[in-house]
Amino acid sequence: MTYEIAISKIPLKKTFFYSSDWELEPGERVLVDFNNRQTVGYVVGLTEPHCGTKPVLERPDGLSFLPTGMIEMVRWASQHFYSPMGQLFDLVIPSFVDEYTEVVVEPTTDLLGLKSLKLKDFLSVYGEETLDTYLKKGLVKLHRFVAMKTPRRRYRDLFVMLNIPLSKAVSLAKKAEEFDVVNYLFSAEGATIERLIEATGVNVERLKKMEEKGLIRFTTVPLFQGFEIKANDLSIPAGQNCGELLVVGGSTEERFRSIYSVLKRIIEEGKSVLYMVPLSSQVPYVMGMIQRSFTADVYAYHGNQSKSQRALAWFNAQKSGAKVFVTTRMGVFLPVRNLGAVVVESDEDESYYQFDEPVYDAVEMARRRAQESRIPIILSSATGRVSDYFNLDRSRIIKIKSERRKIFVIDMRKQTTFVSQELLDQIRSNLEKGNGVLIVVRRKGYAPFVICAVCGHILICPKCDVALSFHRHANLYKCHQCGHIEPAKDICPKCGAQALYPKGYGTERIEKIIRYNFPSARIARIDSDEMNHSQILDRLLEFERGDLDILVGTRVLLHGFGISRIGLIAFLDFDGLLFQPDYNFRVQVFQQLNQGIEMAKGATMVLQSMEVENEVVRHLFTSDTEEFYLKELQKRRDVGYPPYVDLVQVVLESEEPSLGWEIISSCTSSLDGEEIFGPVEHPVFKLRGKYRFHFLIKTKTVERTLSKLDDVLTKLGKKGWRVLVNPPHLW
Incomplete structure (x- = not known):
């Protein structure tokens, strides 16, 4: 029998054919000879016989881990997104699978008088030669047996909850530190390990003993004390x-x-x-x-x-x-x-x-x-x-019907500060009422770029055509594209003047301004670059409990879950997204603003903007999502953008700009019959030390277009290309 096989890890967009006397299952892993080395492959399915096919060498699992429907999903994704099928299968069957399984030798007949044995035990008794003989004769087969190891607890990622009612917990607690833990957990309705240790001084070993006594329990998630399903909740017919x-x-x-x-x-x-x-x-x-x-x-x-x-x-x-x-x-x-x-x-x-x-x-x-x-x-x-x-x-x-929106747009054309006086007044009013405040800022760090006051030079990443951001707390400059960092300095590298200063604002700078104006408020900043998901969650829970008054952060604050304490949610510096060279950014701004509105029920939303007459801003007041989207669909139909067509972005990265331009120009000239825009230099021309060119293809037959593109890229050489189908933003 002949099988279509996808090869693991390789970036090729094609499959290969191998023969096998075994009846293989779709999705099953096999070992094959690929380029003179033993390689893992995935069975896509049976195919017509092909001459000169190599044989499948081994069935390491003896079965397929994939349920019905996944094979076709992977095949479709490979064709639709121009992705190597083998690499997609690698995501279905991660490399850790082999670390938690055992290969078993199973007899296929009673004539041998054998019982199922782990492979290592079989080899120690009978040897490899016997195994090879039995396999070739079909007397035994190999089967991968799931032998899961129990994952070790990662205490820093766990939450701690009271395991019994407070009255029982107080009577069961004997030591002072146990009382401290019980009191804290009761008032806080649970806490992370890190927060509990910080608040009470208890150590993990003592917490383990409290768990053994039945006082507390560890859980991977907070259990939402106030969440419940209501009888009158909307249900789907x-x-x-x-x-x-x-x-x-x-x-x-x-x-x-x-x-x-x-x-x-x-x-x-x-x-x-x-x-x-x-x-x-x-x-x-x-x-x-x-x-x-x-x-x-x-x-x-x-x-x-x-x-x-x-x-x-x-x-x-x-x-x-x-x-x-x-x-x-x-x-x-x-x-x-x-x-x-x-x-x-x-x-x-x-x-x-x-x-x-x-x-x-x-x-x-x-x-x-x-x-x-x-x-x-x-x-x-x-x-x-x-x-x-x-x-x-x-x-x-x-x-789901939404409440009436309370939205204020502050015209920043009349302001001279990053945070307007109107917003400060709104924050002060909410703090006096005991409400919490969320401030969403588009950029991380203290300032998005650094400029020389004497010559106007802007610090640029040495590997990218991107301005370096200033991170004040770490006193460094950072590129948010490639991750390049360097110590902060105040001497201009161009003119030598001691006149470098940060321009614009990010989350750090806004946090500093808010702290200055509200020195008694409990304020925290959430930065996804510096905090793991557990720490982010801990901050949000503190905010909901009332331990924090103001949270400053990027869109990670827009987690979508209602927080009853939010009295005010403010959006700063979203104007820049409205004029990006990308057809999708207006919609993304609308989506993010609406997400904030919906998660902060009854709260006031303040938007600082210099584009108060912009259509996206006006739609927050005058129409619902469907009306906005239907108008957007009409615009996209008129100019031919997704979803009326598929948009393919093709990017070439080259170490030599002149050679890159020559190659990408040859590529576009070879794509006869396609609606192509470009090629041009990418808006971020240099990224991670390489020069980028790109072009766009509009197509109503995306798989045919990708097949034609694949033929062209095969002739030109596939190194350095990136193909993206309907990306949410241009890469």
């Missing part, structure tokens, strides 16, 4: 429980309540749910809601976990029974065996798009996976994507 649905408006909790009945039915049927969120910092929130709502086991799966924690979720995905997997974009590749539904939270978020190879859009892949598996997919979002309103019938869109 039974006739709409299948296919694709879009639930828009409201906070994440409100949307979760609206789909609760659907998820409950699926879990009661013994099936699992894949619940995707854009950011790992959002995973604990969703897990907390689910754990309070269902009895099913809940697992997290994202890149900020340890390898053993991801392995725990991955191997449980192979087992039967109702489970919920809360995950980021990588979870679309999680091989859940009995998947009953997919939920995508905040599907408009650009974090779902993987820009690095293998390139893919996790939302589109989730949609494809649901189609192939014939299961429902629910898109849950404050606004949704523009394409959602293009693809879905209006009967498939469930709207």
